Amino acid sequence: GISFELFDQFLLKCPIIFCTAYEEYAIRAFKVNGIDYLLKPVQEDDLKKAIIKVRDRRSGAFPESVDIKYLINYFTNGGKTRQYKERFIINSNNKWTPVETSNIALFIKDNLNYIYTFGGERHIYDFSALDEIEEVLDPQLFFRANRQAIIHINAIQSVKPNGNQKLMIQVRSPLKMEIDVSREKAPLLRKWMDR
The missing domain is CATH 2.40.50.40 (OB fold (Dihydrolipoamide Acetyltransferase, E2P))
Structure with a gap:
C-alpha cells in the first residue's frame, strides 16, 4: 500500500526485496524494481536466496554496511530483533x-x-x-x-x-x-x- 505511493514519487534504480503478509501486491512489486516477494513469516532460506539474487545482480557491489545476519534475524523473527542467549x-x-x-x-x-x-x-x-x-x-x-x-x-x-x-x-x-x-x-x- 503506502510504499507504492513512495515508489510512484521516486525513481528507484536499486533492487527491492518486498516482505509483506499480503499476496495481492506481488505483481505491482515487480513493476517497481522488486527482485523478490517474501510473505511473512519470512523463512530464513527464502531471505538468503533473495539477498543472493540482489548480490548477483549487483555484481558483488553489495554495500559493506549491510549486516546480512541482522537482516535475516530481523525478518525471520517477525520484525523483532533476535534475542540471544543470556x-x-x-x-x-x-x-x-x-x-x-x-x-x-x-x-x-x-x-x-x-x-x-x-x-x-x-x-x-x-x-x-x-x-x-x-x-x-x-x-x-x-x-x-x-x-x-x-x-x-x-x-x-x-x-x-x-x-x-x-x-x-x-x-x-x-x-x-x-x-x-x-x-x-x-x-x-x-x-x-x-x-
Whole structure:
C-alpha cells in the first residue's frame, strides 16, 4: 500500500526485496524494481536466496554496511530483533551454576569444551560444535576466530599479524592467551572490531 505511493514519487534504480503478509501486491512489486516477494513469516532460506539474487545482480557491489545476519534475524523473527542467549548453565560437582553471557570472554573447543570468563575462570561446557554456540550469541559482541574459538570483543587486548595473511589475538589479562585468526576470518575481524 503506502510504499507504492513512495515508489510512484521516486525513481528507484536499486533492487527491492518486498516482505509483506499480503499476496495481492506481488505483481505491482515487480513493476517497481522488486527482485523478490517474501510473505511473512519470512523463512530464513527464502531471505538468503533473495539477498543472493540482489548480490548477483549487483555484481558483488553489495554495500559493506549491510549486516546480512541482522537482516535475516530481523525478518525471520517477525520484525523483532533476535534475542540471544543470556546465560549458560555449568554442571560441576553435581550442581548447576549459571554463567552470564556478558561475563564470558571465550569459548574454546579442544579435547574438552571450555568457557573462559573475564575473571579467568575455566568451565567445562557440553556442546557438540561451536556452530551451535555461535548461533545463540550476539554477533555484535562475539567473533568466531577459527574452528576452535569464539571471542568476546572486550576480551581482545590487541591483534597482530601472524604471517601468511593470518592474525593473532592477544587476550586480556588474567587469561593471557593467544588466539589464531584463520585466513578466512582475518579480513572480517577488523570490520567487526571497528563498528
